[in-house]
Amino acid sequence: MQLLETLNDKQREAVETTEGAVLILAGAGSGKTRVLTHRAAYLISEKGVDPWNILAITFTNKAAGEMKERIDRLCEEDGGKVWVATFHATCGRILRRHAELLGYTSNYTIYDTDDTKALMKRVLKTLDVDNKMYPERMLLSVISSAKNSFETPDDMYKQAGDYRGRKIAEVYEEYQKQLRANDAMDFDDMLLNTVELFTRFPEVLLSWQERFRYIMVDEYQDTNTVQFEFVRLLASKYGNLCVVGDDDQSIYKFRGADIRNILEFEQYFPKARVIKLEQNYRSSSNILNTANAVIKHNRGRKAKTLWTDKGGGDPVEYREYSTAYDEAEGIVMDIKANLRRFAYGDCAVLYRTNAQSRLFEEKCVLYSIPYKLVGGVNFYQRREIKDIIAYLKTVVGAKDDLSVQRIINVPRRGIGQTTVTRLADYAASEGIDFYEALTCADRISGINSGTAAKIAGFVSVIEGLREVRGSLSIKELVEAVCEKSGYIKELREEKTIEAESRIENIEELINKAAEFPDEPGDMTALSQFLEEVALVADVDTLDDDENRVVLMTMHGAKGLEVPRVDLAGMEEGLFPGYMSISSGDESDIEEERRLCYVGITRAKEKLTLSAARERMVNGETRFSQVSRFIKEIPEEMLETEGKSPRAKSPVLPEYAKYGMGARASGSAAEPRNARPGSVIGSGSAAAYLGKTLETGRLTKLSYGVGDRVRHIKFGEGTVAAIEDGKRDFEVTVDFDRVGSKKLFASFAKLEKI
DNA sequence: TCGAGAATTGTTTTT
DNA sequence: CAATTCTCGA
Numbered sequence A: 001m002q003l004l005e006t007l008n009d010k011q012r013e014a015v016e017t018t019e020g021a022v023l024i025l026a027g028a029g030s031g032k033t034r035v036l037t038h039r040a041a042y043l044i045s046e047k048g049v050d051p052w053n054i055l056a057i058t059f060t061n062k063a064a065g066e067m068k069e070r071i072d073r074l075c076e077e078d079g080g081k082v083w084v085a086t087f088h089a090t091c092g093r094i095l096r097r098h099a100e101l102l103g104y105t106s107n108y109t110i111y112d113t114d115d116t117k118a119l120m121k122r123v124l125k126t127l128d129v130d131n132k133m134y135p136e137r138m139l140l141s142v143i144s145s146a147k148n149s150f151e152t153p154d155d156m157y158k159q160a161g162d163y164r165g166r167k168i169a170e171v172y173e174e175y176q177k178q179l180r181a182n183d184a185m186d187f188d189d190m191l192l193n194t195v196e197l198f199t200r201f202p203e204v205l206l207s208w209q210e211r212f213r214y215i216m217v218d219e220y221q222d223t224n225t226v227q228f229e230f231v232r233l234l235a236s237k238y239g240n241l242c243v244v245g246d247d248d249q250s251i252y253k254f255r256g257a258d259i260r261n262i263l264e265f266e267q268y269f270p271k272a273r274v275i276k277l278e279q280n281y282r283s284s285s286n287i288l289n290t291a292n293a294v295i296k297h298n299r300g301r302k303a304k305t306l307w308t309d310k311g312g313g314d315p316v317e318y319r320e321y322s323t324a325y326d327e328a329e330g331i332v333m334d335i336k337a338n339l340r341r342f343a344y345g346d347c348a349v350l351y352r353t354n355a356q357s358r359l360f361e362e363k364c365v366l367y368s369i370p371y372k373l374v375g376g377v378n379f380y381q382r383r384e385i386k387d388i389i390a391y392l393k394t395v396v397g398a399k400d401d402l403s404v405q406r407i408i409n410v411p412r413r414g415i416g417q418t419t420v421t422r423l424a425d426y427a428a429s430e431g432i433d434f435y436e437a438l439t440c441a442d443r444i445s446g447i448n449s450g451t452a453a454k455i456a457g458f459v460s461v462i463e464g465l466r467e468v469r470g471s472l473s474i475k476e477l478v479e480a481v482c483e484k485s486g487y488i489k490e491l492r493e494e495k496t497i498e499a500e501s502r503i504e505n506i507e508e509l510i511n512k513a514a515e516f517p518d519e520p521g522d523m524t525a526l527s528q529f530l531e532e533v534a535l536v537a538d539v540d541t542l543d544d545d546e547n548r549v550v551l552m553t554m555h556g557a558k559g560l561e562v563p564r565v566d567l568a569g570m571e572e573g574l575f576p577g578y579m580s581i582s583s584g585d586e587s588d589i590e591e592e593r594r595l596c597y598v599g600i601t602r603a604k605e606k607l608t609l610s611a612a613r614e615r616m617v618n619g620e621t622r623f624s625q626v627s628r629f630i631k632e633i634p635e636e637m638l639e640t641e642g643k644s645p646r647a648k649s650p651v652l653p654e655y656a657k658y659g660m661g662a663r664a665s666g667s668a669a670e671p672r673n674a675r676p677g678s679v680i681g682s683g684s685a686a687a688y689l690g691k692t693l694e695t696g697r698l699t700k701l702s703y704g705v706g707d708r709v710r711h712i713k714f715g716e717g718t719v720a721a722i723e724d725g726k727r728d729f730e731v732t733v734d735f736d737r738v739g740s741k742k743l744f745a746s747f748a749k750l751e752k753i
Numbered sequence B: 001t002c003g004a005g006a007a008t009t010g011t012t013t014t015t
Numbered sequence C: 001c002a003a004t005t006c007t008c009g010a
Helices: A009-016 A032-045 A061-074 A087-102 A113-127 A136-148 A153-159 A163-181 A187-200 A202-211 A225-235 A285-295 A324-337 A354-366 A383-396 A401-407 A417-430 A434-439 A449-469 A474-484 A487-494 A497-515 A523-534 A578-582 A586-600 A662-666
Strands: A022-026 A054-058 A083-086 A109-111 A184-186 A214-217 A241-245 A273-277 A316-323 A347-351 A371-373 A549-553 A562-567 A603-617 A620-623 A708-711 A715-724 A729-735 A739-744
Touching: A009 A032, A009 A273, A022 A032, A032 A054, A032 A061, A032 A214, A032 A241, A054 A061, A054 A087, A061 A083, A083 A087, A087 A187, A087 A202, A087 A225, A087 A523, A109 A113, A109 A187, A109 A523, A113 A136, A113 A163, A113 A184, A113 A401, A136 A163, A136 A187, A136 A225, A153 A163, A163 A184, A184 A187, A187 A202, A187 A225, A202 A225, A214 A225, A225 A241, A285 A316, A285 A586, A285 A603, A316 A324, A324 A354, A324 A562, A324 A603, A347 A354, A354 A371, A354 A549, A383 A401, A383 A449, A383 A474, A383 A487, A383 A497, A383 A523, A401 A417, A401 A434, A417 A434, A417 A449, A434 A449, A449 A474, A474 A487, A474 A497, A474 A523, A487 A497, A562 A586, A578 A586, A708 A729
Parallel strands: A022 A241, A022 A273, A054 A083, A054 A214, A109 A184, A214 A241, A316 A603, A347 A549, A347 A562, A371 A549, A562 A603
Antiparallel strands: A603 A620, A708 A715, A715 A729, A729 A739
16 A cells, blocks of 8 residues: 555545545645545555546646656556546547537537637628627637536527627627537537537436546636536536645636636535645745735635745745846846756746746847747647648548638638638528538639639649548648648748748647557548647646746646746736726736735745836836735745845836826826826835825716716626715626626726716 | 738737 | 738739
8 A cells, every 4th residue: 555655644535535526625736636646546556446437637738648647657557548638638539429419520620719719700790790899809708708607699698788788699699600610619619518418418428427437627726617517417427526626726717717616616515525735845935925925815715724844945035126128137147147056947937928928038048048938829829830730621621611711822822812702602602611612613703714723723732632631641641731732832932030930830740740640541530630739738838857947927837836936027017917906806806816826836945026117018118016916925024135125215217107008098088197297106115115005086987876887897887876985986886797896986997888 | 912011909817 | 019900002
């Protein structure tokens, strides 16, 4: 039983409780991955469970790979047979098997964010909706949250309070229709459809219940309602469900994650055993105390106190720079100066937004520091990669119009927008696929013979590839696509550095294809390859063994641990972000605070926090105050280059403004508090540090009780009451969608309609 | 049809 | 300051 020897009492309890529902509340760094891997190994080697019957769901593919490897190492039998995958990969694999039952082909396509955006554009065109009034981004996010709460277009239509709401429901309906027509699913659909499959076909559900008798879910705090339902259904026969999570690390509310899944787990599973892991093995006590100091400002969390028997370690540092440039330089130089202690691979720079990465990247290049940038544009989302993938999809015969339209003129074939529109219209009127329309282009009115010949050229490229696909491996097929389509040729002729790196990326894709095990002509394998490619996240490409500084967002850093961490951009308006401050909803701030907690707890030995007083945002210089999260840390816990940060009196730039850039204040959309020349907070050190944060007061509101108003996030509603509070008006609004909320007028930015 | 240059507009976070 | 969209001339 040496499997259990390396575990503490609580961990051991978690491993040994194999039957029934178990909720493991695992604080940051408390060894939850250890518990999960040991639990799987214990099930196999001590309880004699067939690895085939175990399902473990992780948050990223990288985590899945690592967990699989560790389980394998722990047990002599083949732990490799344990199904370890993300929610999306799991659903993808299940759906491949039963797609026909739901009216898809087993060849169905997965649409990523870019694809759905393109599709939405087309939806707006077919419905003749003004995309100024209804931006795609907003529509997609509304649809996504609808899907995450099982809301159909019909439901949405019935619930809609006004014209706008009904219009959005119509868009949702058409969007789904077009997805269907393209035999495609977006990320949300993958989960939704699996749940639908399980509910509509009990015999299918039963077969999977029999398969997965033991289920474990990692990062449970970030599951959404649909994922919860998926897990609940699967576990409802045997009831062996073990979830591991930490409510303090729930950072994906914007993506539909519902923290109630963890807070109310015991209500869903009354017999659930709850086990708390509170000993932290990762961070020094100075770091841990800092994390605790911040997170304790959140309400509505499960009581727990992380502790460690580690010593204090290095003091946590806080550095304030005058510009974001200085900040990047300071951090990078400091990493360089401390190389004896922390190798490049031991360092991570974390920030709130991807946009911040550029400065760090520049400085790393400047001082020739090896770095790895995670996030931003995913490898598989690069244009050239998506083009090749689109070719592959077309060649396999996926009825994905979007893919065909994407590549019909790539490389240049002289087939323009007008022609594509004509073809699409024709296809729509005849009720055929877009590609089919291409094969009879010469019969379509409005297309002249010259254009028809160009289209025929494209068709013959595809047909030629279709003829050979049966005898080629995936790798060879990718090569054939690059060759026959003239894609590589066009890039070569460009002779720019840009084109050069595109070619390199394509070669990288060919390498990936070569690694994929398949027989020549195996179309199922090709579908799998395309699916895998669609579900790769950027963190997945992170290789721990490389000796490079990691640059990424705090979201991306979840699940990671690094000896040295720099948290950059600790400024009000950036972190916590402007949106969370202005929404007037305290729970938004709490989510940011959890993110801060996640960031802090990534560090094992050394943590440095930093802020810049001045930073370029949207081409405008923005001045900010120090993040409230810094102020939540007791002064004596922070070391600030000998001096206390609060004793310093920083010089306030003349046009200091709170939150937004200069343009907004000039736009006169609403009365601004800060006229140029009137410095908020009077420039004294105390005011700068926000002890007496003075946002100025609105003296008049543009709306009154009974007026209809619009809120940037909650949508439309009616003003129920206005109270003249101490420092601001407190406005109570009954929102159509989200119910009644109390907001501060100066933050909420309500718009009268 | 297509490219160059102008204009506009935008901010979280990601499977 | 981008990145994307728009506009216009060839």
